């Protein structure tokens with residue numbers, strides 16, 4: 152069972168630790184024995200249900216919480232080479248060597264390093280519109296030009312248009328798969344030849360932050376292109392399926408030479424708690440299955456709410472759904488807020504469409520009722 156850590160929990164925890172020390176117990180042993188049982192306040196901020204940031208309130212897994220408690224006494228150490236074990240686990244799963252992997256402070260760090268290496272000084276980034284813009288914003292600040300290619304009529308990446316924009320000035324091509332905020336996915340059979348072709352001319356970055364939310368990850372991932380020796384960087388995260396966004400662990404899978412270069416641009420030393428929690432969660436297949444199942448249940452519930460209210464929605468591979476409010480998203484957000492629900496925003500050019508992230512199934516029922524009420528009025 153996982154923990155919701157509040158100041159009061161921490162104070163209570165430290166008192167327990169002192170009492171435990173008197174009884175000859177290590178702090179980790181005491182904390183492991185005293186975990187609170189409640190999940191009821193998950194994903195609630197200022198009394199609002201938080202459905203705006205694509206988090207996963209079912210995390211962390213009980214195994215990750217256990218690992219966290221055990222990591223706390225080791226917090227005095229720098230994590231030099233302590234990422235090796237996690238790299239080995241990922242390498243074995245993905246059929247690559249540990250030298251193909253870098254662990255970062257979230258996949259955000261991986262995306263920023265890619266911008267730092269490939270997008271300085273008037274280089275161009277080719278990316279979809281709309282998509283996740285972390286890399287592009289950073290690249291712009293480094294003096295790069297961002298070429299935005301509209302999604303196709305099914306709100307999927309338009310790979311042919313993206314490929315046609317590649318030139319000698321291109322620093323990298325970014326594909327977010329599945330795409331945030333639409334939840335659409337390019338299938339492996341389409342993605343693999345695209346990468347093979349484009350990576351002969353420039354670097355391809357594939358952001359797979361949400362791909363492991365589906366069982367068929369192996370069928371659609373770009374890791375096969377890495378195994379084939381191509382110039383592609385696959386970016387993944389522990390923030391979504393594993394529900395560890397606050398612990399900042401992500402990773403890149405790429406050619407060993409690329410990984411060496413990425414390591415030279417690293418901005419942070421990894422945190423020990425995040426590393427240990429990620430290792431536990433990565434091996435916890437039961438939790439991953441549970442997490443997928445709950446997110447799917449919530450997604451289906453949102454589809455149902457949209458259908459009941461007569462709203463169009465995009466079938467999603469993510470832990471979020473984009474749906475058409477038919478008018479101002481600003482007004483919808485404000486109305487939902489007064490009903491205690493914080494939803495996401497719109498993304499140009501889909502100005503009447505709103506992204507909602509998956510909370511717990513119970514929270515999505517609150518969302519569904521509030522949506523029903525809003526569109527009935």
Ligand SMILES: Cc1ncc(COP(=O)(O)O)c(C=O)c1O
Pocket residue numbers: 204205256257258259260283327331358360361387388389390396399400401
């Ligand atoms: C598509 C995509 N990539 C990357 C990230 C960054 O995740 P993190 O830095 O937590 O790994 C996010 C976060 O929402 C995302 O939506």
